[in-house]
Amino acid sequence: MTTHQAGEVLIIGANFAGLAAAGSFSSAHKVTVVDASPYLEFLPNIHELISGFKSPELLRTPKKRLIDRMGHSFLEEKVIELDPGGCRAITESGKTLNFDVCIVAIGGVNDTYGIPGAAEHGLPLKSVADGREIYNRLSALVQDKPECSVVIVGGGLEGVESLGEVLRRYRSNKGLRVHLVEKETVLLIEEPKALDREIRKRLRKLPVTFHTGQRVVEVEKDKLTLASGEVLPADLTIWTGGAAPNPLLAQAGLASGPNRWAMVNKSLQSEVHENIFVAGDAAELPRPLAKQAYYALDMGRCAAANARRRLRGKTLQPLCALPRPSLIALGDLDTYLVFGRLAVAGKGLAGLKEVIFQYNMSKQDPPLAWPSLFELQERLWSGFSNLILPRIFSPFSIPELGVVRLLSL
Numbered sequence: 001m002t003t004h005q006a007g008e009v010l011i012i013g014a015n016f017a018g019l020a021a022a023g024s025f026s027s028a029h030k031v032t033v034v035d036a037s038p039y040l041e042f043l044p045n046i047h048e049l050i051s052g053f054k055s056p057e058l059l060r061t062p063k064k065r066l067i068d069r070m071g072h073s074f075l076e077e078k079v080i081e082l083d084p085g086g087c088r089a090i091t092e093s094g095k096t097l098n099f100d101v102c103i104v105a106i107g108g109v110n111d112t113y114g115i116p117g118a119a120e121h122g123l124p125l126k127s128v129a130d131g132r133e134i135y136n137r138l139s140a141l142v143q144d145k146p147e148c149s150v151v152i153v154g155g156g157l158e159g160v161e162s163l164g165e166v167l168r169r170y171r172s173n174k175g176l177r178v179h180l181v182e183k184e185t186v187l188l189i190e191e192p193k194a195l196d197r198e199i200r201k202r203l204r205k206l207p208v209t210f211h212t213g214q215r216v217v218e219v220e221k222d223k224l225t226l227a228s229g230e231v232l233p234a235d236l237t238i239w240t241g242g243a244a245p246n247p248l249l250a251q252a253g254l255a256s257g258p259n260r261w262a263m264v265n266k267s268l269q270s271e272v273h274e275n276i277f278v279a280g281d282a283a284e285l286p287r288p289l290a291k292q293a294y295y296a297l298d299m300g301r302c303a304a305a306n307a308r309r310r311l312r313g314k315t316l317q318p319l320c321a322l323p324r325p326s327l328i329a330l331g332d333l334d335t336y337l338v339f340g341r342l343a344v345a346g347k348g349l350a351g352l353k354e355v356i357f358q359y360n361m362s363k364q365d366p367p368l369a370w371p372s373l374f375e376l377q378e379r380l381w382s383g384f385s386n387l388i389l390p391r392i393f394s395p396f397s398i399p400e401l402g403v404v405r406l407l408s409l
């Protein structure tokens, strides 16, 4: 049992939202950060692991180093129980963590919607380890079975970006067939419709079949059945079907049921427990925001500022989250920049995605000491050798980098 000091802050979950929250407290505060995973993982680029375009080390950095630098304590543990009324959380090893204010930033979990076989046979893409596993399984499959079929379930951002990476590495393999299944009638349902048309046009001559407007009803080791009765051969199934709320939200009474996100007010304070703030993907605002990393960062900072205000007895402030453009990569075939109804496409936009990755990783882990400096150098070299070096040896491809096509207004 730990002793309790007044003004203690507990942050559960330390990836985008939790780390942004932790970084917003000075070392004068007593802040404990607990997370089940030792690494900050840059999830927006994990699809690049599938092709080997990026390696796992480039996409993660030790949380302990970042949190030590902030002057807070880090505990690598899973929280299995949160008791807002009792102001305490219990970890898997049985530790009790007391708090006056708690920030919950635990993201979501992979959702297989109870579809038989999906959890056993579908490979999720929710972490660096997942991305590496897909890379390993795909490499072995293509080597052992030249005539093979890969099925991607989900035609949202994760599914489309995974498709791009499979094609980046294997599109010249004559025996590979890729199927993408999506329950909506278009790909990327939340984006302008022009993207769906553009992606289908771009992949017309490649070995890809889209099964849109189709639901998966069963996944087996080597096949997948759709609601229409069609059976697709599946030597490998990549499952990007979506995210479900973390069960801890319902256990703590922050959500109204097991499949609900935590309801918060405009200041990210729980609708149920005043001493709890929820940030990032786990939070459901009165007007929900897209579950994106840049909003998670804004929410983490806002939750921390309001936690401090609550400790001082001051009035809470509402979250200010401005919409940002999103970048969607289709491997090395194309990249799309979307802002509201505006969508543009161009291969050169891949450079912008890389710059955003490099900038955010360096911001999270400033190169102030040796391990961080070394990791920065590794990331920069990887960006240079993957994106710039091939162009130097293929100068005729340089002009196409400057071409940006307007897809919709």
Ligand SMILES: Cc1cc2nc3c(=O)[nH]c(=O)nc-3n(C[C@H](O)[C@H](O)[C@H](O)COP(=O)(O)OP(=O)(O)OC[C@H]3O[C@@H](n4cnc5c(N)ncnc54)[C@H](O)[C@@H]3O)c2cc1C
Binding pocket: 012, 013, 014, 015, 016, 017, 018, 034, 035, 036, 037, 043, 044, 045, 046, 047, 077, 078, 079, 080, 105, 106, 107, 108, 125, 126, 127, 157, 158, 246, 248, 279, 280, 281, 282, 291, 292, 293, 294, 295, 296, 326, 327
């Ligand atoms: C494949 C993929 C591609 C994406 N692409 C983009 C993109 O291009 N742009 C964009 O903006 N966003 C993108 N996103 C979404 C973005 O990654 C999420 O919005 C963001 O990660 C949410 O941050 P978070 O801090 O709320 O949750 P997470 O990043 O999920 O972090 C949650 C943390 O909580 C910890 N945790 C969970 N449960 C417990 C527990 N019980 N005890 C202790 N710790 C716990 C986890 O270990 C984890 O570290 C993508 C996501 C995926 C999966």
